[in-house]
Amino acid sequence: MSHPAPLPALDTLVEGVRSGHRAMLARAITLVESRKPAHRAQAGALLQALLPQTGRAIRVGITGVPGVGKSTTIDSLGSHLIAQGHKVAVLAVDPSSSRTGGSILGDKTRMGRLALEERAFIRPSPAAGTLGGVAARTRETMLLCEAAGYDVVLVETVGVGQSETAVADMTDTFLVLMLPGAGDELQGIKKGIIELADIVAVNKADGANLPRARAAASEYRAALHVLGGREPFWSTPVLTYSGLTGEGIAPLWDEVLKHRARSEAAGAFGTRRSAQQVKWMWTLFDERVREKMRAEPALRTRLPAIEHAVAAGELSPTLGAAKIAALFGWADS
Template sequence: MIHAPPLPPADELARGVRSGHRATLARAITLIESRKPAHRAIAEQLLQEILPDTGKGARVGITGVPGVGKSTTIDALGTYLLEQGHRVAVLAVDPSSSRTGGSILGDKTRMARLSMDRRAFVRPSPAAGTLGGVAARTRETLLLCEAAGYDVVLVETVGVGQSETAVADMTDTFLVLMLPGAGDELQGIKKGIIEIADIVAINKADGANLPRAKAAAAEYRAALHVLGAREPHWSTPVLTYSGLTGAGIDELWAQVLLHGERGRAAGAFAAKRSAQQVKWMWTLFDDRLRERIRGDASLRADVPAIERAVAEGTLAPTLGASKIAARLGL
């Protein structure tokens, strides 16, 4: 039987991460993704060690409707940022892979330039059965990437369900990508996604699509005007660009920088990051409670019966929650 080599202590891992050693960074990320108690203890020490080296980068969340070209956009944006002297990390939140076992960044050929450039680091986040677990580990990975010297971290989400909120809660600027043909998409898009968007960008604004992209942008601007500004210091802009040709990518990044500058000037940037830290702590706490239920034999035996009674309507959900809490001594 082949045994894995013992893990180095947290301070040694932290030194390797700070030095920008890619293999150490990858190993550190694998460590924080582990559910083994011994690994978790080292992971917690590691995160505490590198904490002073985090927080200096730009954190950008990116989502979009299916087929919008998220990977092409990230490849173009990331390449542009590398040319500007940045170091770029790309992370992915994939809640769907708990069913399929896949990852939205599994096919790195869609990011051919970034995946081949040593200044960039591309890492899919594996699923863990719950969105909260994925989001928590993605945020920890984000901190490790910042400590390793990546000053821009792009966090991609598949664009369905709660994942947008999870990513918005761990990034500074949340970018929503759309396709030309806004009339149809405005009917289908969730109002909540537009409400949390800091920037809306219409992709594929090239060739014959350009007039449709401009028309789509006008419709989204009108929709956002009706919703009103979410923050007193920022009105969500609607841009057009082409991930294929790169046209408009510079303006897209300029708006990300402007959003950060205005947030800092208004005092909202620091407040947002502080709130995200606290929310992350409670997300992790909720995960620990669920793990406690899964790991306790007596709890595992009782919970299915409680769930069944709630599903059948013979037990009120509030009382069911109280019963589980009582089993935990709460």
């Protein structure tokens, strides 16, 4: 039976990532995704060593309704950026990837141009874990890509539910993609996705779809006018574009740059990044606590009974939480 090759020494990994060596970057990402305690300590040291080289990239979150064409959009946008001289990393947040394998693995074949570009790096979601854990490792991967010289990071949400919020919380600009034919898609407002958007873009604005795309954009502009902006310095624009033909991709990127400039001018950019760092720390801490619970035999044997009592209505959730805290020796003061 073959065994995986041992990881390079820390200094070798640090220099490899700094020099933009793709294989070393991939191995560094494998290290930060590992749950082994020894690897976790190495990953912490690696990220700390690379910290001065991080934070310079433009971080863009991308989400959209099923069938909206996220892969085609990322392929077209990424190719446009590379033509402008950028280095582009594409990452995914998919809490369901332990079951599905992570849809970006399939999407990579649909990012035909980008997958062949030397200045592009496409990485699927970590293979398993809670949304918080997957998102935390995606953030760490983002830092490694920045240290390796990728100056644009596109983070795609391919899961459902709270993954949109997770991606919005780790990026500078959150882009929500929509389909032509606003009717049913306006239901997205009820889910709160539109309220997270810094930019809304209606895809497939080409051929016979063009009038419907323009009509959908008008509907979204009206809805956003009622909802109000996410940030006081920015009114969420609604654009139309075609991921297939590339029409409208350049103006879409111009809006990303404009949002970044407005955010910096208002003093919100640094504040948002700082808040994200602190939130990231607490997410990692929460995951550590949960891992501790799963690893401790004494806790493992007693937790099911507490869960059962709460589920059966025999114990209030408040008292159940207190009992779990007591197992850790955390008594209420």
